[in-house]
Amino acid sequence: MRPIRFLPLLAMLWLAACSSAAPEQARSIPAVSLATITLAPQTLPLTRSWDGRIEAIDRATLAAQTSGRVAELPFDVGDVVEEGTVVVRFTAVEQQSGQRQAQAALAAARAAANDAAAHFRRIEDVHARGLVARADHDRAKAAHEAAQAQLAAARAGLKAADEQVGYTAIRAPYRGVVTARHVEAGETVSPGQALISGLSLDRLRLVVDLPQRVAATLDPQRPTYILSDDGRRIPASRVTLFPQADAASHTVSVRLDLPENETGLLPGMSAKALFAQQESAVLTVPATALAQRGEVESVYVLAPDGLIALRQVRSGRRLDDSVEILAGLVAGETIAVDAAAALQARRMQREKMAER
Structure with a gap:
């Protein structure tokens, strides 16, 4: 932002080449104190905005991996669930019975x-002394290997039975919010049936569909922002450009990851993506210098003779605490920083001029 200077609106003398009547007219303008700035072009990146939708990066629908009856469903839609918390529990009579059988x-x-x-160790010792036939040794060895295989199979069976018991308690994979319940307590479910849906509000992203000609010029390394409805500019932590276009709409999807903090945005909301493309010289004024009357925007301009005049302008982008001016002002002109203070100064100036 350019430095603000406080200029007294004193009668200003024109150059010596001006007519002799000019100094008299200048002296007739009353002096007023007002904070002003002189406009100068600023080089800012040119941005383009596109509408998109907010979605959760972590979202899931948990399904049953075993059959059973729903015994416990402790959470409802809108409840916050911590990671690892049991969200659905089945009756585990059959699974526990299978676990005990596998243990036996x-x-x-x-x-x-x-x-x-x-037995194999005994046979092997006797066979080494030549007191038993080779066939008896081979049968003992085969029985030993078969018993080891059966032991491995029994261990695998117990592991599978333990997993079946574990499947009777469905746990949240991450901290999130319940968005839907697909079953109720007392219902009998089968493997693959949807149970409960949820998503995490900690990791969100904005998905935008860009025309392919625009996506071809997009540089993910340039600053990119998410613009919320209330005007906040949230910097994207990561930009992902899809490597293919949609064959029907000829658009390319772009994902803008939001920072992992409280942004006030929720999945399903609409927002804009601001992509920086190139730099251009523009004129900006402080947001406080803009006077809004209906749909008409104006600023207070100080003429070389110190007269305060109201001039209509056409504004563009909102840039933090300043506003881009597309038309109505030129570089080198002096404007008032505070529109409200300029209005009072202008009235005071007119009253003093009327008294004279």
């Missing part, structure tokens, strides 16, 4: 494997 089968297989191993 493992114990039997372990005993059989120990017995076969001990």
Whole structure:
């Protein structure tokens, strides 16, 4: 922002080449104090905006991985769930029964494997002394290997049974909000059936569909912002340009990741993506210098003779605490910083001029 200077609106003398009546007219303009700035072009990046939609990066619908009856459904739509919390629990009678059977089968297989191993060691010792036939040694070895295979199968069966018991408690994969319940307590479900849906508000992104000619000129390394409805400019933490275009609409999708903090945005909301493309010289004025009357925008301009005049302008982009001016002003002109103060000064100036 250009430095603000306070100029007394004193009667200003024209150059010596001006007519002799000019100084008299200048002296007739009353002096007023007002904060002003002199306009100068600023080089700013040219941005273009496109409408998009906010969506959650982490969203999921949890499905059943085993059959059973819903025994517990502690959360409803809108509830916040911490990571690892049980969101659906089934009755586990059949699964626990299968787990006990698998444990018993493992114990039997372990005993059989120990017995076969001990028998094989005895046969192998006797065979080494030449007191047993080769066929008996081979049968003992085969029985030992078969017992070891059965033991491995029993261990795998117990692991599968443990997983089936674990499937009766559905846990949240991340911290999020419940968005839908697809079952109710008491219902019987089967594997693959949807149970509950949720999403995380900690990681959001804006998805924009750009025309392919625009996407071809997009540079993801340039500053990119998400513009909310209330005018906030949120810098994107990451920009992802899809490597293909939609065959029907001829558009290319772009994802803008929002920073992981409270932005006030929710999935499903609309927002704009601001893409910086190239730099251009523009005139800007402080937002406080703009006087709004209906749909007409104006600023207070100080003439070389100190007279305060109201001039209509056409504004463009809002840039933090300043506004781009597209038409109505030129570089080198002096304007008032505060439109409200300039209005009072202009009235005071007119009253003093009327008294004279």
